[in-house]
Every structure is written in structure tokens, then in C-alpha cells.
Amino acid sequence: MPESLDNVKAANPGPVLDYELLLDCVHCGLCTSACPTYAETGDENESPRGRIYLMRGVTDGKLGLTDRVRSHLELCLDCRACETACPSGVQYGKLIEPFRIAMDQADASRPRGDWFRRYILFGLLPYPKRLRWALTPARIAQRTGALAVARALRLTRLLPSPLRRMVEMLPSPRRNEGALPEFLPAIGKRRATVALFTGCVGDAMFRHVNWATARVLQHNGCDVHVPPTQACCGAIHFHAGANEPAWQLADTNLAAFDPQRFDAILNNIAGCGSMLKEYGHHWHDSQQPARAAWAAKVRDVNEFLDQLGPERPCGEIRAVATYHDPCHLLHAQKIHDAPRRLLALVPGLELRDLPETELCCGAAGTYNLMQPDMSSRLSRRKIENIRHTQARVVITANAGCALQIAREAREQGERLAVVHPMEILDWSYRGITPRWQSIS
Amino acid sequence: MDRSTLELADELRRLLGPKRVLDSRSDLAVYECDAFVLEKNCPSVAVLPESTAEVAAIVRLCNERGVAFVPRGAGTSLSGGGMPVGGGVMIVLTRMREVLEVNLRDRYAVVEPGVVNVNLNKRLAGTGFHYAPDPSSQGACTIGGNAATNAGGPHTLKYGVTVNHVLGVELVTAEGEVVQLGGPIDGSPGPDLVGTIVGGEGTLGIVTKVWVRLTRNPQGVRTMLGIFESVDDATQAISAIIGAGIIPAALEMMDQGILVAVEEAFHFGFPLDAEAILLIEVDGLEVGLDAQRDRIAEICRAHQAREVRFAADAKERLQLWKCRKQAFGAIGRLSPSYCTQDGVVPRSKLPHILQRIRAIGKKHDIRIVNVFHAGDGNIHPILLFDERHAEQVKRVLAASDEILTECLACGGSVTGEHGIGLEKLSFMNRMFSNDDLDVMGRLRDALNPGGLLSPGKLLPTAGACGMEQIHPGRHAPV
């Protein structure tokens, strides 16, 4: 399409970038095939190299920030698979994230804070209580079967698109467990004192995973503290370009967890974990060293247990399963072996390799709400790969991935149970035989 | 954008629909170069066809309009093969990425040109077969591009380069006909046209389908490191190993300069005071491997190897290979910019060329480190510099030129696997006589008579010595 001056926005988000980081890219192209959007479209503008080129072009003033440029940058999942692939160590996340924030802020003409962003994304998602409350009607519908009926009749299509996707995303209800207490003592000899970060979506939709995590930690001799004043990690805001609220949430968490008291600050959601680990990088004020010290204590629970040396689980879990690597665990936190090693301990569990496991499932935080088309293409691809393994159980360590994969499976009529590694360990430690039927 | 380009884009949109035709300035920017970044030029239009018929239609349209066109895969060429000289239509083949057939009994697979090298091998995982050519960029580069450049890689020492593994191609000719050369069976009668097209750097036709040979996985493999006090000893050991009648699956060398960077990046435990390390791999029958390994270790020790280490398990082996394959990336830790060459010398000249490289580096005051396919004599000296200093840049160019000239003097070549492309055009006159180039020109004219396909590549234009380099590349893995 020919360039027209109208859609060239005057503001240039370039200056927020560390220009040296742009120069790290030598244009070798080795990142391209790792990028899910490029794997789908084959257009280099939708590859990391292309996006860096675009950002550099805009920064250098050679390209305007046109709608086309913007759309290529917005289509990025921020899955960071390219960082794993890059031999030159380009820190892509440190380019795309601030650039998108600046891009959003610089663009006054765009309808910012539309109702969805204002109320759902920023008003609801970060607050587990509000979220639980807001989900009540849908939960009731779900429990009574009304949601299934509505889904079957495609009535959910009447909802506005992002909201519809959210409803479609709702996981099947599990036994309603209460909130976690502030303290859960170690079972047996105490080996560590840890704090558990429970997350916003995590606490609202995956409380059973938080319980499972806490029990597994107890079983492994950990005193588990759950600080009540903790808040959302801020990843949703940060990645959607809302820097200020993310900053505030980070400092709330800084105050809620005293890093001196704990051997580790644990989390079980890859997306939150990588945000928590990056607290030290994002904001440069007097608190920065404190945030860096805090972040140094953050561990994913798989990572932590693997290092601690897990107690051998005894309960047999008979299942053919496959493990899907969440981008924010594999690429952002470089955790690949730990969950696999943990799962390999579980008697009876057959873990099969998932083709293209390193490729994003399309969830990518709120990406599935903002870029539904690409998101669906990627989740369809993921299900296709899962089907290839013939596994009926998908294990993954991230809430977003779990929701996304479960939704796609449901849409395709594929009966899959999607669970967290800690759930598997928990069942095995407790000798419980999971009823896959009720989970899938 | 001029009128004729607009019209061309419109016609292309009629062929492909609106989404697979790129003609906005911002969309074309990334296509202005590949991994060779010295020279840049935007195509007028980039198109993403999904079938052979679409490619042929695009080519015919370009012929009707007299517009140049150039194919592109993943754009990982280190010689500028995917850069559109003079603009025109760029035919991006990355959407043609299906593995169409895998036949183990007859040992071939049929792939579209946009299939990423490593994806074919992922697809073959568990079958006991693999596709042998393994360029270090295999995680991203496409089989179509591999065929165009006749790509190599570490394991080509034993298994041969791409041309030894391509059985047939479907080709869209420069005039837009679709032809099939070769096929699933190795050995069509007559001149080896498939072997001529492979390595033609996209100037003889556009490959739209490739029949590749599948290779049985070896029963066993042994990987080891020979650690040497001096580069000389290491290079002498290479000749001795091969001279002893052992063809390792791979034989790679890293010198001290690169070891420091690799060690910092991957913490493998390389000794930092050794001058050179050989990474040696043998494969084949289990029963024979330990003997082969011990024999190599013996030869290394006879050449003053300080130590020979064996990779204990598959994981350690992978780690070693990761160090090797990602060595270039680690260079970023040594210097803000670097430029790598792709010279080849007869194996027995390795000690000589490495001494010369050291002397050339000293003479021009440029730090040069080495990591390369030693078994093939394919050297990749990496010249470290800071591109912001114009005077350093000049010295790097002069040093590069001297190194390649020395390769030619040794009876070698200026490119073992990266291709001539744009980068090495100026060397063609030095490697080949006018008569050689005249016959090459005739071969190109036979299959690319209008010269619209990939103009300005591989062959210097008459009278010119290619473009003068004003700036060295910042290069990526080899």
C-alpha cells in the first residue's frame, strides 16, 4: 500500500530505546524461524529481525510510525523465542516492550483506554477479588450448564469480541477451594523458607494450582508464607504499554515480600515469574537496587524444587502426557529441564515430546484478547502438534497457556486435560488418582 | 513510487490477492539486505507466493514487463544472495514450507523451498534418518536457499555438501516455465543439470520443490576435544588424522581468541591458555568407534596435544556443538563489530595460512580470531574491529583482501560455502580467467537469457571488477 502522510504519526518512540541494544542485531536472520508470527505468515516484517529493523528505521527517522509499522509491532507476542535463538545475545524484550509503551503513549490520536482496556484489562484482571466476583455470573452459568448451552448455541457470539474470548477462555470449574492461609508449615525436616506469589488471574482461576504448589512445597520441607498484601505482578499493564500502574504494582510487591526473610520468592505462573524477575530492569529510580535485590530471590517453583532436590513422589499417575513449554519459562527464564526432570520422577507418567514445543501457543498474556486472529492460528497449530503426540494430558506451567490450550481443545472437541506440573506432583505425593474426565 | 511499479503491484495483487504483495516503504525496508549488510537496495515489490503456479505467473509477469526479479528464502545469506540489485520484484518463498513427502525405503524427501533446514530434521526425528547438510544457520535457513548456495556445514567433511544430497528439483525457469529435473531417484541419464542448478545462487532458475536424499543415522558417535599448546601443532594434527585414513564426521578448530569468548558465553570449561582446540567427531559402527577415537587421541598426543577429552554423553556432545555453532554470536563479547571470511585452502596448507593470518593481523593491527571447518580446509577468520572508526575499517578491508589473496595463492578458493553473491564479485576475476568467465556467462545466458533473474550476482559484469568494498560486514554464524 502506498504511504500516505495522514497515517504517519509525528511522534517517534525511538528515543526511549537504548540505541546500543538496537545495534546488537547483526541482521543474521537466525531468529526468524523461532518467531511464531513469522512461522505463520512468512513475512519478515513479522519476524524479530524485521521488527528490530522497523524500530530502528523509526528511531533513525527513516520510517514513519505508520499503521502498517504499528501493526507489525503489535502483532509481536513478546514470547522472546527469538532471544533463545539469537547467537548475538540481542535483548529483544528490552527493545519491543519500551518501544510499544512509548508508541502507545506517543499516539494521542488513538482511542486509548477503550472500554475493554479500561474496565476489563486494567480494572478487573489485576484484582483477584474483583475478578472472582465478576466471574460469578459466568461461573454460575457454567455450573448450571447454562454456559455449555450458550456455547453450544453460539450465544456467546453475541458478546463483544474480547469479552466473548474471555468467556470462552473460562476453565472448567474445579472444587471450590478457599483462599490460601498466610502460612503453611513444612512437613518433616525444614529445608527452606519460601514466600508464594499467588497472582491475580492465578488466584481467581487457578487457586487449585496455588494449593497444589503450597502442598508440594510443604511436602518438600518448605515453610510457605503467602503475604496477604501482595498484588498483581504488573505484567499485563507493562506489556500493554501502561508503565505507571506496573511500576506501582511492583513497589507494592516489594513492600509485601521482605526478601531478607525468605530463601526464595516463588511463583507458579511463567508470565508472572519473568515479570517479577525483571523488576530490577524496568525502572530507574532510587528504588532500583532494592528491586534488583528483590528480583534476585524470585524463582519459578519448578526451578526451585529442581535445585532443592525434590522428594521422590510415589503415587502412580497413569497417563500419556506431553509438556508444553511456556514462552515465559523457556525463553524469558531459560527453564527447560527442571519441569521435565520433576515430571520424570512421577511413576506411571509417560511424557512424550511435543513437536514445536518452543513455539508460542498464542496466549501471550492478553495477546489472545487483542490479536484474536493470530492467536487462534497459533493455538490451532499447538493443538495439531499435541494431537500428533496422542497425549490426553497437557502439562504446562503457565496460566495463560493452560487457558488458551484448553479453550482451543474445547473448540475443536478435543478431550484434553490441561494441568500444571505442581498438580501432577501434588496428586502423586498424596496418592490421588486424578479423574481426567472431570478435568478435561 | 512510480507509475509502472504501482501498476505492477496491482497486477501482482490480482494474482495473489492483497495480503501477499508488499509494496509500502516500511514493509520493504527489511528486504533491502540479507545477512550481508554492506550493500542495500529495496525491492520495488515483495511477493509471497504459495505455489509453483504462482511463482511461474509472477515470473511471466516480470518478463512481460521487463522487470528484474530475485528469489529469497530466510535471508540468511552472508554474501548478499538475497539482495535485490537494481530493485525489482522480490519473490519470497517462505510461505512454501511444506514437507510434501518422506520416503524412507527409497531414502528421499520432497520439500518446498521454504522449509527450514532444521524443520526437515525435526520432522525426521525418530525415523532413523536425517538430512545431512547442516549449515550453522540451519535453525533458520531454508532448503531452497541451501540449494541455491550449495550450503555446507561441519558434517560435510564426511557427508558432502548440499549438491551431494539433492536428487532433483522443480524449477521455474527465468522465463516462467515449470520444469522438473531429476526426481526421487539419483541418476537421471545425461549431464548433471541438477548439480549445476544447485549452487547457481538463484541465477539459473527458481527452485520450487526439492527432492533431497535422506541419510541413515550412524549407529554411534564419539566426540572429543584435542587441546593444543600451539596452533601449528593443531593444524599438523589435522593433516595427520586425515592422512591416517580416518575421515571424521566433523573436524573443527577454535583458536584461543574464540575460546575466551565461547568460554565466557557457555562455561564449558575450556582451558583459556591453550592456543587451539580441535573438536573432532567420528561416527559409524559402534564396534569400530572406540578404536577410531583412541587412534585420533594418539595422533593428537603425538602432535603435542596437552590433553584429549572425550564427551561423556549426548548432553556433553550437544553442549560442545552448541559452543561451536554459536561461537560467532559470542564474538559480540570481544568486539563491537566483526567481519568473517570464507576462504578455503588445501588441508596441508592450513599451518601456512594460519601463520599468514597471524602475520596479516599483526601487520594491519587487527585482532583476528579463528573458528572453522578444519577438516575441509575451510577457514573463517574473524576480524574484530569497531565500525565507528573509519580508519580501522580500512585496515580490516585490506587485511581481508590479503587473507583471501593468500588463499588463492595456496591453490584455494575465496568461498567454501557462503557463495559469491555480491560480496565476492571482485574476486571472480582473480580466481577465473576471462575465458572461464565467458563460458560461465554463456551458461547463465542459456538459462537466464534476458538477465532478469537475480541480476548482478555471482558473475562480475563485463569490464567491471565488481563493486569496491567500502565497509566490512558485521557477520553472523557460519
Added chain:
Amino acid sequence: MHNTTLSRAEAAATRPVSRGEVADLVREAQDSCMPIELVGGGTSLDYGGRVRGAARQLDLGGLRKVVDYEPRDMTIVVEAGVHMSDLAATLSQENQQLPIDVPRACEATVGGAVATNWCGPRRFGLGTIRDYVIGIHAVDGRGVAFKGGGRVVKNVAGYDFCKLLSGSLGTLGVITQVVFKVKPLPECVAMVVAKCPDLAVAEDALSRLAMLESPPVAIDLLAGPGWPSFSEDSPAEGCFLALRLEGTKTEIDWLFGRMQAELAAAGTRGIDRLEGGQGENLWSHLVEFPECGEVPAPSDGAAAKSPMVMQVIVPPSAVTRFVAELLSIDSRASIQAHAASGVITVCFSKFTPSDLSPILIARLRPSATCAGGSVVVVRTHLEGLTPHLIWGGRNDAVVLLERIKRQLDPMNILNPGRYVL
């Protein structure tokens, strides 16, 4: 060899001793429009049909220098007229080899082997001659001397004339010098034979061998009365497998065990390991077969030249099916199939001009083409076969090759009528 009378062209043979002289002679020929026939060792002049209408022969036997041999580089530079046996002798002094097996190696030349892209039984394990050519000097049809490749094993500078001239049968250039990469000689060699009661057993054995991690370097399937040493007690439909193993002694022992197990599981009988003279004897039979091509005469059973030798190239999985078809056409035919490569050489016991249409044109060629393969008449007593009949129709490759031919040999001076160009 069936050239019974010495033609006028042969009488006028010239024997240049340098590339410069070759270039001069070709230029002369072009200027006077006198086509030339290229002759190396003369062993394959009728391979795939003879040159037609050549005014004189260019005998390249005078180019017989070993130009350079650096064993440590495992490369050798030789002129085109060097005999394959001499090349082998030179290399074996350094324990090296060019693993290409040509018949009549004492006469056959390096240039001829490259020009025919000859392949012998070890093609499966070690490739064809084109895989070993890393540099080439030649003279085109205008008398322009040119080269491709170089002296290093890895080289992608310029167009790869090494490949273009491999199999070109002298139609695109006169090969004057070749650089080969070579291999170490194996420490040990063993031949293994096994008898298959029928082709179904052979097929089972072949598919097992094809999937092995460590296959033999050669897997030949032999059928018909051309194999006297094995056919004494075999029924008409019976056939043999002949395998060649290469490696160290330990490797060969292990391999033999493995082969024995697979062959037995497939139901073959009389599995035997031949070493020393017996093995060499069989091996030389396998290498020379396409050349001697002898079949028992229908009248008295005495060995006689086959009137028709064809090469049928099909996918490896189709080999036994085609062998069956060939035997159903002529139960007295002698057949050698490099089974794992899909190359079948068949010597018919009888073949008349009237057989051409029903057997070659209507039957073998369509079914081979259909399987992705081809049929070539390697040599025949029959007169007057057109190149297209010999090589098959004018396919896509030929269309492109004709364009190349016009550029490199515009006056059609080089080997006119050879191949389809």
C-alpha cells in the same frame, strides 16, 4: 565393442598432448565445420549410441600426466587420458582410492569415466564419480579453454562445471583435466553372497538391508544365466544377493554377523562370506558385467554377446518388481541390479528390431517413467536406433540442455548425435 569396421573418422584420429592443442584442434574443427568424436580409452564409444557424422576423432589418450598428487590433501590432479587402473595404482601407493568401479579399467580413462558419469556397484555406499570431481578443465565447442571448481574439497565459487560436464558424454566440452577428491582404502573387504529362492524373499532381504544403520557399500541382486558360478543348482526364478562390506576387521566381523541375521530372517539360503581370491573374483564379475554382458546363446548355450543391454533406473523399492518384469520378458536374460540405488542392468538373450516397440517403447519405458525412473539402451547390435529411442523422449532437462549446448557448442562440433543433444 561392436565397431567391426574402422570408420573413416578413426583413421583420421589426432592425439593432442595439451589443453592448448585440444583447444586449437577444436577451434580448427569449428572453423571448418568438421564435427569431431572424442575418444578416451574407447571402451564406451557405443555407450548410449555412437557419434554420427564426425569427420575425425580426437584421441585424448595423449593427456596422460598425473599433474599433482598431495596425499595429505586427499586430492589428485590428473589429465583426462590417464587410465583408471593407473590412477588406482598411483592412489593405492598412498593407501587411497577413487571408489568408482569401471569395467576394463586398464583401457578406460578418467575423462571417459567422468563423461559417462559411470557408476559401479559401490554407488550406494560411496556415490558416483561426479561426487568426487572437485575441479575440471575443458574446452568448449568454440575452442575456448575453461575451468570450473578448483583443488580444494569445498568450493562454491562460480558455476559448477564439474557437475555440468559429468555425464555430458562429450557434448558440452572436451574434458582435459580432472581434480578428484579421494578416499582412504578400506582396511578390509569381504563379499557376502546369499541365494534367494524367489524374488519375494529377495525383496524382503533388500528392504531389511535398506533400513540398516550400517548397510553394505554395495548390494547387488543378480539373476539369470549370466552368473554361471552361482546358477548351477538354482531354479529359473532364483536369484542371488551379493554384498560388499568394507571397514576394519572388527567392523567387518560385526557387519557379517548382522548381514547373516537379516538375510536369514528374510529366508535366503547359503549365506556365505567370500574372502581373498574367491571374493575378488566375484567382485570383478560385478564390476565387469555391464561390459562383458554375456548370455548363453539360445542355440548351443555357449557364451555370446548380448544383442541388447539396457539400464533401467527405478526407485530401490521397485527393483524386484522390475527384475520380475524383465525376467517375464526374457527368462534367459542376465540381470545385475545395484538394488539399493535402483540401477538395473539387463542383458537380453535375444532382441530383434521388432521387439523394440512392444518391449522398450510400450512397456519398460512407460512403467519406469511412471515410477520416476528411466530406461537407457546401453549398447546393442541393432542398427539405426535414434538417440531419442536410446535415451527416452525429450524431457524437461533436455530442453534446458539444448539451450546450454547452443551456447557452449553453437556449431554442434562436439560428439554430434551423442546423447540427445
